[in-house]
Amino acid sequence: MTARAISIGEAARQSGVKVPTIRFYEQIGLMPAPPRSEGNRRQFDEKDLSRLSFIRHARELGFEMDDIRELLALTEQPQRSCHEADSIAARHLREIEMRIAKLQALSGELRRMVEECGHGKVCECQVIHVLADHGKCRSDTH
Amino acid sequence: MTARAISIGEAARQSGVKVPTIRFYEQIGLMPAPPRSEGNRRQFDEKDLSRLSFIRHARELGFEMDDIRELLALTEQPQRSCHEADSIAARHLREIEMRIAKLQALSGELRRMVEECGHGKVCECQVIHVLADHGKCRSDTH
DNA sequence: GCTTGCTCCTATAGTCGCTAGAGGAAGTAA
DNA sequence: TTACTTCCTCTAGCGACTATAGGAGCAAGC
Structure with a gap:
């Protein structure tokens, strides 16, 4: 067939x-x-x-x-030899792990932002304030 | 001035x-x-x-x-009210957390792939084999 | 043979968030 | 004046697709 x-x-x-x-x-x-x-x-x-x-x-x-x-x-x-396939995968793994670390820093920042929001008016909102001022962030990774 | x-x-x-x-x-x-x-x-x-x-x-x-x-x-x-700002940030936080979870599953898969590679020939390489066959993956999240 | 409806074809343009380059004009320092 | 930098507009390109338009092919039912 x-x-x-x-x-x-x-x-x-x-x-x-x-x-x-x-x-x-x-x-x-x-x-x-x-x-x-x-x-x-x-x-x-x-x-x-x-x-x-x-x-x-x-x-x-x-x-x-x-x-x-x-x-x-x-x-x-x-x-x-599969050396090259291995090194492509290993490099990719390192990149992914870096992306995870960065996203975790971001999610920490976002969570803090959302938790500290008192649900009042925009002019007092932590979400807005943090976005307007990087100095209010805890980490420098972004 | x-x-x-x-x-x-x-x-x-x-x-x-x-x-x-x-x-x-x-x-x-x-x-x-x-x-x-x-x-x-x-x-x-x-x-x-x-x-x-x-x-x-x-x-x-x-x-x-x-x-x-x-x-x-x-x-x-x-x-x-800052309700909208809050919900935009909260939604974004959820998205980021989902991305982190996905990337962590991927990095686990990649790490396993790289570790199990015996550094032999391509035809035996786990990196290649896993990519060719999703069934060899441990998680279904991708 | 005809119609209906599905799959397939090509070609083009749009998505997102920029980035690069061409070709020229304006401003500034020596 | 000359040289250098900054600025201007406009167009095209990136990656990895996705969408749309306008047809053509094909299988099944009548």
């Missing part, structure tokens, strides 16, 4: 990547241009599905397109 | 908002169009500086432009 052609809609359903996004990925060269049917429709195969799922998953994990491009290139050379 | 006119460069230095960004804010109506000098240069005043600083600080705290627009409108009506 030969590989059945998969339509773009079917590919979208199976991979979780939306139809216009698949076309967009083709346009920017992240996905190869698939063969077309007589009626000019894209015909995907199982390999395309894997690639789409890989991309979707990496995007969900917050990898940038350039990283994904590199990771995809690595998957095409399975005999190479 | 009357209010001295402040140039856009000076306003940028004092507020921490870059020159093109100030012009951009004027363009999208976030800042009022200031009066001009004979030579067609923008003349800002202290009130503009406060507004710019307010915007910058709110941006640093991750507020979106629409939120900032609302908050700025509130500052112009100091006698109103």
Whole structure:
């Protein structure tokens, strides 16, 4: 049994990547241009599905397109050392951890702001006052 | 002593908002169009500086432009109840906390991925394998 | 064969929050 | 006067899509 052609809609359903996004990925060269049917429709195969799922998953994990491009290139050379894949992931992990630290400082500031708001008038509102004056913040990380 | 006119460069230095960004804010109506000098240069005043600083600080705290627009409108009506400012900030806080939770799940996944990588060949690399198969993830939050 | 309704096609423009660059005019210091 | 800096407008670009318009293909029912 030969590989059945998969339509773009079917590919979208199976991979979780939306139809216009698949076309967009083709346009920017992240996905190869698939063969077309007589009626000019894209015909995907199982390999395309894997690639789409890989991309979707990496995007969900917050990898940038350039990283994904590199990771995809690595998957095409399975005999190479995985050192590069590892270092991309490790760098990404460091970035995420920094983003978490920053967001935690922000949420602390916001929580303090909201808690100290006496629910009175705007002219006394801590939310407004803190926003107007960075000096009222506890951390300098923003 | 009357209010001295402040140039856009000076306003940028004092507020921490870059020159093109100030012009951009004027363009999208976030800042009022200031009066001009004979030579067609923008003349800002202290009130503009406060507004710019307010915007910058709110941006640093991750507020979106629409939120900032609302908050700025509130500052112009100091006698109103601060209920709205409070709810904008509270909603924003909830969003940030959700983002933190998501990022923490991601960083856990990434850390596991990197730790389990045996630094062998790509074809055995956990980083690649996990990306290719969501089933290998511990959490469903992405 | 015809109609209905779905999926697919291309191409363009819009989103957000800026940032960069071109090409020129105004202001300032030596 | 010359050189340098700052300012002006306008346009286009970024990333990663998303939306819309205006068609064309295709399958099922009648």
